[in-house]
Amino acid sequence: MIEIKELTVRFGGVTPIQAMDLTLPGGACGLIGPNGAGKTTFFNVLSGFVTPATGRVRAFGDDLLALPGHRRARWGLRRTFQTEQAIEQLSVYDNVAMVHEHTGGHRRDRHRDVLTALDFVGLSVSPTAPVGALGAGERRLVELARAVVGRPRVVLLDEPAAGLPDEETGRIGAVIRRIPAELDAMTVLVDHDMSLVSACCDVTAVLDFGRLVAAGPTQEVLRDEHVVRAYLGTEEIASEESR
Amino acid sequence: MNVLEDAHRATAPDHARHPTAAIGHRLRQPLSAAAWPAGVAAAALLLPLFTSAYWIQVLTAAAVFSVAALGLSVLYGRVGLISLGQIAMLAVGGWTAERLGQTGTLPFWLVLLATGVVTGLIGIVIGLPALRLSGLYLALITLMLAAAVTIVLTNINFPNGGPGFLGYDPVKSGTVPLARPAIAAGDTAYFRYTVVVCALMFLLAIAHTRGRPGRAWAAIRQSEHAAVAAGINVTLYKLWAFALACFMTGVAGALLAASAGGLTVYQFPPQESITLLAALLMAGMYHFAGAVVAGLMLKAMPALLDTWGVSGNILLIVFGVGLVQTLVTSPQGIAGQLSRDLARLSARLRVRRTTS
Numbered sequence: 108m109i110e111i112k113e114l115t116v117r118f119g120g121v122t123p124i125q126a127m128d129l130t131l132p133g134g135a136c137g138l139i140g141p142n143g144a145g146k147t148t149f150f151n152v153l154s155g156f157v158t159p160a161t162g163r164v165r166a167f168g169d170d171l172l173a174l175p176g177h178r179r180a181r182w183g184l185r186r187t188f189q190t191e192q193a194i195e196q197l198s199v200y201d202n203v204a205m206v207h208e209h210t211g212g213h214r215r216d217r218h219r220d221v222l223t224a225l226d227f228v229g230l231s232v233s234p235t236a237p238v239g240a241l242g243a244g245e246r247r248l249v250e251l252a253r254a255v256v257g258r259p260r261v262v263l264l265d266e267p268a269a270g271l272p273d274e275e276t277g278r279i280g281a282v283i284r285r286i287p288a289e290l291d292a293m294t295v296l297v298d299h300d301m302s303l304v305s306a307c308c309d310v311t312a313v314l315d316f317g318r319l320v321a322a323g324p325t326q327e328v329l330r331d332e333h334v335v336r337a338y339l340g341t342e343e344i345a346s347e348e349s350r
Numbered sequence: 351m352n353v354l355e356d357a358h359r360a361t362a363p364d365h366a367r368h369p370t371a372a373i374g375h376r377l378r379q380p381l382s383a384a385a386w387p388a389g390v391a392a393a394a395l396l397l398p399l400f401t402s403a404y405w406i407q408v409l410t411a412a413a414v415f416s417v418a419a420l421g422l423s424v425l426y427g428r429v430g431l432i433s434l435g436q437i438a439m440l441a442v443g444g445w446t447a448e449r450l451g452q453t454g455t456l457p458f459w460l461v462l463l464a465t466g467v468v469t470g471l472i473g474i475v476i477g478l479p480a481l482r483l484s485g486l487y488l489a490l491i492t493l494m495l496a497a498a499v500t501i502v503l504t505n506i507n508f509p510n511g512g513p514g515f516l517g518y519d520p521v522k523s524g525t526v527p528l529a530r531p532a533i534a535a536g537d538t539a540y541f542r543y544t545v546v547v548c549a550l551m552f553l554l555a556i557a558h559t560r561g562r563p564g565r566a567w568a569a570i571r572q573s574e575h576a577a578v579a580a581g582i583n584v585t586l587y588k589l590w591a592f593a594l595a596c597f598m599t600g601v602a603g604a605l606l607a608a609s610a611g612g613l614t615v616y617q618f619p620p621q622e623s624i625t626l627l628a629a630l631l632m633a634g635m636y637h638f639a640g641a642v643v644a645g646l647m648l649k650a651m652p653a654l655l656d657t658w659g660v661s662g663n664i665l666l667i668v669f670g671v672g673l674v675q676t677l678v679t680s681p682q683g684i685a686g687q688l689s690r691d692l693a694r695l696s697a698r699l700r701v702r703r704t705t706s
Contacts, residue, residue, distance in 0.1 A: 154575070154578065154579055155578065156575055156578070176578040176579075177577075177578050177581050177582055177583045177584070178581075180578070180579060180580060180581030181581050185579070186579050188573075188575070188576065188579075192572065192573050192575070192576035192579075194565075194568050194569050194572050194576065195572060196568040196571070196572070197565060197568050197569075201565050201568075204565070205565040205566065205568075205569060205580055205582070206580045206581060208562055208565070209566070209580055209581035209582050209583075210580075210581040253580060
């Protein structure tokens with residue numbers, strides 16, 4: 108469970124997140140909103156890349172903001188990036204092992220844990236393959252494997268299927284759905300793909316211009332008229348969603 | 351430099367696409383990465399049988415400069431941190447070694463080690479601005495630090511057995527080289543000693559890049575945010591890289607201090623670090639073998655031109671043209687090209703063997 112209280116982020120005159128109060132209960136949570144709504148900024152606050160002006164973030168009772176960024180990974184916070192960041196110079200195995208060795212995983216468990224994570228995300232390429240030689244979908248899966256290796260407690264996914272064809276998006280969605288149940292880690296999913304969010308997430312929060320517009324069970328939130336107006340916009344998409 | 355990085359990323363072996371490459375779960379590559387420094391060192395050890403005393407001295411210097419290039423290769427090629435202070439660090443290593451050697455109590459290997467520790471600590475201090483700066487600004491800062499070292503050394507000089515902390519006696523003219531170890535008193539023996547120590551530095555760098563620090567550096571080089579998200583202490587690993595690069599370069603400087611007739615500040619002009627960068631880019635920034643080639647380019651090529659009666663200054667022009675050629679046609683440099691060609695050759699030979 109993540110509790111956010113009075114969270115405000117300012118960049119000069121811009122306020123990407125304004126007085127946000129939000130409780131993400133656990134399981135799989137969606138976070139949606141139009142471009143510039145503050146979704147990625149919110150993730151960056153959680154990761155420690157952005158220091159908020161005010162506010163508190165408690166994750167499972169711990170004050171997340173008090174920890175330096177790299178310590179949060181050891182605490183159990185993992186994330187993927189909107190533009191995928193699989194490390195090209197390293198092999199698939201080393202990409203995942205790197206997270207394992209820097210988040211307190213034991214050396215004797217490394218081989219097993221890394222292969223388990225690769226298996227969990229369903230990556231079928233050789234563990235020795237250099238990431239630079241992989242396709243976009245495979246690199247997304249490498250990044251996802253990095254996010255689930257070891258003992259994650261909170262997995263932040265920033266548009267994990269951006270730019271992928273529907274088939275691969277479906278595969279990634281299936282992996283995401285298994286994270287809370289099989290790894291006992293809560294998942295926060297930011298995405299524009301409504302079908303992915305509604306397929307993966309039990310609850311969803313909607314941000315618009317740094318403010319929380321709605322939050323609740325995913326299907327209710329997606330039908331909420333404020334959400335339809337603020338985010339989904341056109342009639343076409345709205346009717347598609349209600350179908 | 352972006353052209354270079356992109357092209358570097360774009361190249362990847364074809365076999366990676368095939369899962370069959372995983373047969374036997376060979377997750378760690380064999381020790382082949384450590385084999386080539388051993389091979390080069392072994393070849394170098396035999397070299398004195400075929401060359402003159404002059405070339406022995408030249409190749410000793412080339413070995414030393416290849417370690418300076420190695421330091422830059424670790425910093426820029428692995429972590430993405432530029433440093434134009436490598437030659438100055440070589441000078442600091444030389445000074446420290448001469449000063450430590452002057453006490454006359456330390457064995458040679460301990461002088462090398464202690465010098466490396468001192469320059470490694472200095473490296474951490476130099477690394478501090480690198481925590482905030484990168485690219486052109488870091489290049490500028492390190493170049494200015496190098497210039498500052500030159501100014502200081504011009505004033506304090508290299509130790510020549512004088513009194514006090516600085517160990518310089520202005521009345522005595524001339525330089526005093528660091529005393530060589532008893533087992534390597536002659537030029538040829540000292541060349542072999544230098545090659546072995548330099549090979550150890552290469553093995554140290556390889557061990558680092560193949561282990562935990564290497565993985566952390568690769569992540570930092572690509573994206574600091576991704577590194578932090580993976581739990582990597584970016585501050586620690588950046589400083590570690592600077593400490594390692596300066597340790598190795600300091601040891602190399604200590605070797606240089608005993609190689610010829612003592613050191614003078616004119617051997618370490620700050621702009622030489624820029625030439626080092628150019629040579630390393632041509633030789634291959636992303637392969638440690640490139641550092642060996644860069645050392646030869648910096649020290650053996652001028653000597654070669656000299657024996658042909660051509661001015662060594664022409665090298666600056668050659669390097670300039672060569673750099674453009676490298677960046678445009680072969681960003682991996684000579685070492686990268688060589689290893690690719692060798693891989694192709696061995697693949698072709700293997701095919702021939704299986705078909706015949």
